[in-house]
Amino acid sequence: MGRTWSLVPLLGMAALCACSPYVYNQEITGFGTGVDAVVASYQTGRQAVDTIVAAQRQADYAGGRKRLLLLPGCDQTDPDGTPPRLADCDVVAFSAPSAPPPAPVQQNLVDAASAFNALKAYAAALTAVTDAADETALNLATQSLTTAASGMAGAVAKRRPDAAKASARVAPASGLLGLGVTLWLDQRRLAALRDTVPMVDPSVQMVGQTVQAALAAIRAQQLLQLGSEVRRDAEPFEVSAVGRLGLGDYQSRLAVLWDRIAAFNQARAADPAAVVTGMMNAHHQLALALQGNAGPATTVQTGVQAFVAAAEKLTAAMPAPTAAAATASKVARRK
Numbered sequence: 001m002g003r004t005w006s007l008v009p010l011l012g013m014a015a016l017c018a019c020s021p022y023v024y025n026q027e028i029t030g031f032g033t034g035v036d037a038v039v040a041s042y043q044t045g046r047q048a049v050d051t052i053v054a055a056q057r058q059a060d061y062a063g064g065r066k067r068l069l070l071l072p073g074c075d076q077t078d079p080d081g082t083p084p085r086l087a088d089c090d091v092v093a094f095s096a097p098s099a100p101p102p103a104p105v106q107q108n109l110v111d112a113a114s115a116f117n118a119l120k121a122y123a124a125a126l127t128a129v130t131d132a133a134d135e136t137a138l139n140l141a142t143q144s145l146t147t148a149a150s151g152m153a154g155a156v157a158k159r160r161p162d163a164a165k166a167s168a169r170v171a172p173a174s175g176l177l178g179l180g181v182t183l184w185l186d187q188r189r190l191a192a193l194r195d196t197v198p199m200v201d202p203s204v205q206m207v208g209q210t211v212q213a214a215l216a217a218i219r220a221q222q223l224l225q226l227g228s229e230v231r232r233d234a235e236p237f238e239v240s241a242v243g244r245l246g247l248g249d250y251q252s253r254l255a256v257l258w259d260r261i262a263a264f265n266q267a268r269a270a271d272p273a274a275v276v277t278g279m280m281n282a283h284h285q286l287a288l289a290l291q292g293n294a295g296p297a298t299t300v301q302t303g304v305q306a307f308v309a310a311a312e313k314l315t316a317a318m319p320a321p322t323a324a325a326a327t328a329s330k331v332a333r334r335k
Contacts, residue, residue, distance in 0.1 A: 024193065024286065025130045030304040031282055035123035037311035038211065038275060039116050044318040045218030046109045052225050053103050067094040105217050111159075112214035115207045118155035122148040122200065129192050138185060142192045149196050152203040159210050190290075198287040208280045215272035215314070222318075226264040233257040270317035271310070278307035 061068060073087030090099040102110065125141065125148035132138035233256055236242055245253070282303040289300050 024289070024300070027282075027286060027300050027304045028126050028130050028193075030308050031279075031286070032123040032127045034279060034282070034304070034308040034311040035119055037308070037315045038215070038279065039120045041311070041314045041318050042109075042112070042116050042211075042214060042218070044315075045215070045222065048318065049105060049109060049218055049221050052221055053106060057100070061091075061093070068092065069094045069096070071099060105221060108217055109214055112210050114158055115155045115210040116214070118148070118151040119204075119207055119211065122152050122204075124148070126193070126197070129189055132185070132189065135185065138188055138192075142188075145192055145196055149200050149203075152200050152207060155210075156203045156206045160206060194290045197283070198291050201284055201287040204283045205280050208276045211279075212272055212276035215275065218318075219267065219270065219272055222267050223264070226260065226267055230257070230260050230264050233260050267317045270314045272314060275307070275310040275314050278303070278310045282307040 060066075068091050071088050071090050071092060074089035076087050076089070079086045088099045092099060101107075121144075125145040128141035129138070129145055132141045233253070236245070236253055237257070242250070282300070285300045285303045
């Protein structure tokens with residue numbers, strides 16, 4: 001009997017170890033990697049859209065040879081007012097009283113920023129919980145996770161006022177103090193994930209709608225710009241006079257066209273809807289696995305891998321702002 005009694009704690013600890021959140025460490029790390037790629041795509045794409053809109057303004061000014069004016073803010077070097085701010089410094093049409101408002105696509109991307117910020121903070125907090133190496137780090141990580149979960153609910157409420165707000169509830173798991181330190185930390189990590197991930201899942205699904213709309217708007221602007229450049233650079237090759245080009249000029253123009261077509265095809269192949277669907281599916285599968293205490297479900301691993309692959313493909317298709325700026329400048333000069 002004594003021998004059987006001595007095995008009880010060991011069996012209990014083994015059962016609890018089977019539920020260790022380290023079962024999901026790779027999946028959560030992968031989810032965070034995918035979210036980082038999505039946020040990077042948004043940030044790069046938003047800068048590219050700003051550059052495209054600026055190029056369109058330049059082309060409009062140049063095409064009409066419009067009389068222009070520097071705004072008074074260009075004479076101001078220090079902020080003033082409450083809160084302090086710098087007045088706009090911009091070049092505008094002579095009769096314009098101020099800088100033009102953001103284009104609708106720019107304003108939509110600005111409004112979507114809170115959703116991307118909340119998603120990034122949440123993914124980082126999940127990773128921090130699984131990486132916490134001691135009690136102090138875990139306490140800080142669980143606090144961050146609570147805050148991040150509330151941030152996700154706030155992002156949903158901002159875009160969907162009718163949506164009910166969720167509040168994170170991370171259990172301290174104080175009843176596990178009799179266990180070994182490592183196992184106790186494992187169980188606290190698991191408790192935090194189990195209490196939070198399923199609860200936040202509806203918010204991830206709703207935030208995903210905002211994320212997808214923003215990424216789709218960026219892609220549409222990108223394809224419009226790239227498609228215009230492809231057609232423009234193809235024009236010299238579509239006329240009979242192409243035979244009068246020198247060999248060097250022909251080769252350099254063809255190289256530019258070739259690169260432009262490659263960029264256009266890469267942008268076309270990136271699918272924001274697939275990326276966001278992959279993100280939502282991966283998170284939902286993780287939530288189900290945590291609720292069911294299912295262990296390292298293959299579906300979770302596969303879902304996260306598909307999400308990361310799609311997110312990295314989208315990131316690769318986003319133009320660097322410097323390259324976009326150079327292209328925009330050329331377009332403005334040619335019109």
